[in-house]
Amino acid sequence: MLSYLRxxxxxxxxxxxxxVTLILEVNGLGYEIQVTRQLADGxxxxxxxxxxxxxxxxxxxxxPLLYGFASAAERDLFRQLVGVSGIGAQLAIALLDTLGLxxxxxxxxxxxxxxxxxxxxxxxxxxxxxxxxxxxxxxxxRGASGVALPASSALPxxxxxxxxMTLMALGYNQEEIAQALGALSQKPHLMKTQEAEDWxxxxxxxxx
Numbered sequence: 001m002l003s004y005l006r007x008x009x010x011x012x013x014x015x016x017x018x019x020v021t022l023i024l025e026v027n028g029l030g031y032e033i034q035v036t037r038q039l040a041d042g043x044x045x046x047x048x049x050x051x052x053x054x055x056x057x058x059x060x061x062x063x064p065l066l067y068g069f070a071s072a073a074e075r076d077l078f079r080q081l082v083g084v085s086g087i088g089a090q091l092a093i094a095l096l097d098t099l100g101l102x103x104x105x106x107x108x109x110x111x112x113x114x115x116x117x118x119x120x121x122x123x124x125x126x127x128x129x130x131x132x133x134x135x136x137x138x139x140x141x142r143g144a145s146g147v148a149l150p151a152s153s154a155l156p157x158x159x160x161x162x163x164x165m166t167l168m169a170l171g172y173n174q175e176e177i178a179q180a181l182g183a184l185s186q187k188p189h190l191m192k193t194q195e196a197e198d199w200x201x202x203x204x205x206x207x208x
Contacts, residue, residue, distance in 0.1 A: 001057045002055045002057050002066070003054065003055065003072075004052055004053060004054045004055055004072075005024055005026050005031055005033070005052070005053050005055055005068075006026065006050060006051070006052040006053075007024045007025050007026030007027070007031070007050065007051065008024070008025045008026075008048055008049070008050060008051070009022065009023075009024060009025075009043055009047050009048060009049060009051050010023040010024065010025045010030060010047075011023045011047070012040050012043070014040070018090065018093070018094060018097075018120075019034065019090075020034065020035055020036070020037055020040040021033065021034055021035070022034075022035045022039075022040065022043075022053070022068060024051065024053060024068075031066060032066065033053060033055065033066045033067065033068035034065065034066070034067050034068065034089075034093070035053065035067070035068040035069070036069065036070070036074075036093055036096050036097050037097045038070070038096070038097060038100065039053070039068065039069065039070045042070070053068035053069065053070075054068065054069045054070070054071060054072045054074070054075040055067065055068050055069075055075065056068075056069075056075055056078060056079060058082075058089060060089070065089070067089060067093070069096075071101070072145075073101060073145045073147050074096060074101050076141070076145065077096070077101060077104065077105065077138075078092050078093070078096065080134055080137065080138065080141070081095060081130070081134075084129060084130055084133050084134065085129065085133075086126065086129065087126070087130065090121075091119075091121055091122065091126075094119050094120060094121060094122075095116070095119050095122065095130075098118055098119040098120070099115065099116075099118070099119065101147060102147055103115070105138050105142055105147055106182055107131075108130055108131050108134050108135055108138050109131075109135050109138050109139045109142065109178070109179055109182055110135075110179055110182040110183040110186070111128075111131045111135060111179075111183065112131075112183070112186060113127045113128060113131070116130060116131070135179070139178055139179060156194065159194055159196055159199065160181070162196040163177075163181065163196050163199045163200055163203065164177055164181075166196070166200050167180070167200065167203055167204075167207075170204070172207060176207055177203070180203040180206045180207050181199075181203065183206055184199065184202050184203060184206060187202070190202060
């Protein structure tokens with residue numbers, strides 16, 4: 001219904017640690033939008049300036065609710081999350097607030113349960129369900145939406161190319177390779193090596 005709103009920041013209401021409401025004035029109308037803490041923190045000292053917020057409209061218990069995000073990618077990830085059984089809007093926002101966009105996508109795609117359960121209210125079973133239902137979708141969506149890998153998981157381009165070419169020659173597809181490299185990039189001992197053979201051996205083991 002509403003893709004985004006652009007207007008003047010009127011006020012920010014911090015009703016609880018996990019519920020932050022932005023009042024955005026657009027053409028004389030004040031829209032009440034629940035936003036992430038990260039978005040609110042970025043504008044809390046910059047009132048009365050123009051702001052664009054990407055929105056998602058939802059009706060819950062016959063009450064219309066509007067959620068706001070800093071980017072279209074963040075809004076779209078929120079929509080993917082609330083599509084998972086048992087994941088409501090508040091939990092989806094908590095996941096975004098705790099991990100941030102790129103780290104959250106990376107954790108889901110690689111099945112990093114320890115990372116996901118850092119979010120209050122997310123247990124291991126919930127984390128496993130999120131990863132199971134979304135890892136394939138987000139692996140494909142990440143590239144199309146331009147969401148970058150977290151800096152900690154980025155490999156030198158030459159090393160990544162060598163590893164990917166070898167794994168593709170062994171019959172693995174791009175999606176499988178991306179998931180493997182994302183998971184392995186969480187291992188400190190591998191991030192310290194520039195030897196493609198080490199990465200290839202670990203990737204084959206992970207994919208098996």
